[in-house]
Amino acid sequence: xxxxxxxxxxxxxxxxxxxxxxxxxxxxxxxxxxxxxxxxxxxxxxxxxxxxxxxxxxxxxxxxxxxxxxxxxxxxxxxxxxxxxxxxxxxxxxxxxxxxxxxxxxxxxxxxxxxxxxxxxxxxxxxxxxxxxxxxxxxxxxxxxxxxxxxxxxxxxxxxxxxxxxxxxxxxxxxxxxxxxxxxxxxxxxxxxxxxxxxxxxxxxxxxxxxxxxxxxxxxxxxxxxxxxxxxxxxxxxxx
Amino acid sequence: xxxxxxxxxxxxxxxxxxxxxxxxxxxxxxxxxxxxxxxxxxxxxxxxxxxxxxxxxxxxxxxxxxxxxxxxxxxxxxxxxxxxxxxxxxxxxxxxxxxxxxxxxxxxxxxxxxxxxxxxxxxxxxxxxxxxxxxxxxxxxxxxxxxxxxxxxxxxxxxxxxxxxxxxxxxxxxxxxxxxxxxxxxxxxxxxxxxxxxxxxxxxx
Numbered sequence: 001x002x003x004x005x006x007x008x009x010x011x012x013x014x015x016x017x018x019x020x021x022x023x024x025x026x027x028x029x030x031x032x033x034x035x036x037x038x039x040x041x042x043x044x045x046x047x048x049x050x051x052x053x054x055x056x057x058x059x060x061x062x063x064x065x066x067x068x069x070x071x072x073x074x075x076x077x078x079x080x081x082x083x084x085x086x087x088x089x090x091x092x093x094x095x096x097x098x099x100x101x102x103x104x105x106x107x108x109x110x111x112x113x114x115x116x117x118x119x120x121x122x123x124x125x126x127x128x129x130x131x132x133x134x135x136x137x138x139x140x141x142x143x144x145x146x147x148x149x150x151x152x153x154x155x156x157x158x159x160x161x162x163x164x165x166x167x168x169x170x171x172x173x174x175x176x177x178x179x180x181x182x183x184x185x186x187x188x189x190x191x192x193x194x195x196x197x198x199x200x201x202x203x204x205x206x207x208x209x210x211x212x213x214x215x216x217x218x219x220x221x222x223x224x225x226x227x228x229x230x231x232x233x234x235x236x237x238x239x240x
Numbered sequence: 241x242x243x244x245x246x247x248x249x250x251x252x253x254x255x256x257x258x259x260x261x262x263x264x265x266x267x268x269x270x271x272x273x274x275x276x277x278x279x280x281x282x283x284x285x286x287x288x289x290x291x292x293x294x295x296x297x298x299x300x301x302x303x304x305x306x307x308x309x310x311x312x313x314x315x316x317x318x319x320x321x322x323x324x325x326x327x328x329x330x331x332x333x334x335x336x337x338x339x340x341x342x343x344x345x346x347x348x349x350x351x352x353x354x355x356x357x358x359x360x361x362x363x364x365x366x367x368x369x370x371x372x373x374x375x376x377x378x379x380x381x382x383x384x385x386x387x388x389x390x391x392x393x394x395x396x397x398x399x400x401x402x403x404x405x406x407x408x409x410x411x412x413x414x415x416x417x418x419x420x421x422x423x424x425x426x427x428x429x430x431x432x433x434x435x436x437x438x439x440x441x442x443x444x445x
Contacts, residue, residue, distance in 0.1 A: 016343075016344070016345025025343060028328070028331070028335075028343075032331065098326055099324060100327070103327065106290060112343075239294075
């Protein structure tokens with residue numbers, strides 16, 4: 001079965017790029033998630049419950065128009081960040097729980113695993129933002145002066161959120177008390193991003209066009225730094 | 241062409257010594273059996289060879305035409321079957337095999353996968369989710385996964401585990417076929433499996 005008739009060894013190895021391997025992992029995770037809905041259920045349940053609770057409770061108060069842009073940005077990002085924290089660790093934790101970590105270690109290179117999991121988490125976050133952000137705007141009657149700036153902040157903030165949570169998820173996957181550890185480790189890492197994203201969304205809503213773009217640039221820089229550092233650090237986390 | 245050399249491998253868990261001074265060289269066509277009591281470190285030794293666990297001391301090297309293969313690349317030249325290595329339960333057998341082909345950079349050849357499934361008598365089960373497989377069927381699928389990329393080094397930890405007599409016969413055939421050019425390391429205490437080997441290392445001794 002293995003050697004050819006001429007006796008030449010026909011081992012098939014190493015013809016893939018990191019991106020090919022990452023895409024294979026991403027597609028497999030999507031397929032698994034589509035069938036099990038572990039992460040999607042956790043994230044969406046939290047997000048929808050929080051959104052409904054916020055819209056009902058805030059609706060009872062009269063918030064001054066001048067404060068709306070800031071307060072709504074804070075609430076939106078609290079919902080997005082904590083929804084992400086409720087489910088994004090699943091990408092690595094389910095590998096550990098199912099005992100598939102080792103077979104993945106033997107099959108794919110560490111950086112490809114990180115990228116594949118990052119793509120998967122970004123897909124989940126993208127879906128979350130597509131549902132929650134328009135729903136938040138509608139329910140809260142959130143008026144946004146500069147939609148392009150607002151959308152850029154949501155996208156760059158989402159990318160940062162995905163990058164930060166993916167590396168933390170890898171770090172906590174083999175620990176006990178993963179849930180608490182995931183939130184505890186993610187929070188300080190995500191705090192600078194949250195502050196930036198809140199400022200950016202506030203400025204987009206308040207019509208401070210030129211003041212808002214530096215926040216988008218800051219978030220993009222955070223994404224680049226976080227992904228670059230993770231690609232260097234992940235092999236150390238991934239190996240025993 | 242390919243060879244494997246281990247030099248004075250030693251493993252401690254915390255301060256507990258599991259084994260020490262394990263040295264051997266394996267050349268193409270050779271089969272090595274690792275035996276020992278439960279907890280003597282058979283599986284750990286295989287995991288060290290695979291690069292999944294770091295030895296406390298000593299070296300594992302793999303060579304191609306006497307040129308060393310980098311540790312990071314070594315995993316691509318081996319196929320491993322072990323009770324601790326699980327497959328994706330929420331995927332079908334074909335989806336699992338397709339994933340392992342793609343992630344290893346092998347072009348997915350459905351015909352080859354069908355042939356392997358036929359050889360392992362899983363051809364009727366290709367569309368079933370792996371979670372619905374019996375433990376013996378899962379073991380057969382693990383063996384297919386390990387052979388998918390025709391690795392020169394096969395690491396088999398309890399290969400007959402959960403298999404019926406037909407399955408055991410297939411394992412025998414695989415080890416025999418693999419002898420033609422590849423190396424095989426078997427960790428087991430089953431006499432039948434140890435008998436396939438040319439050499440035996442006893443970790444209890």
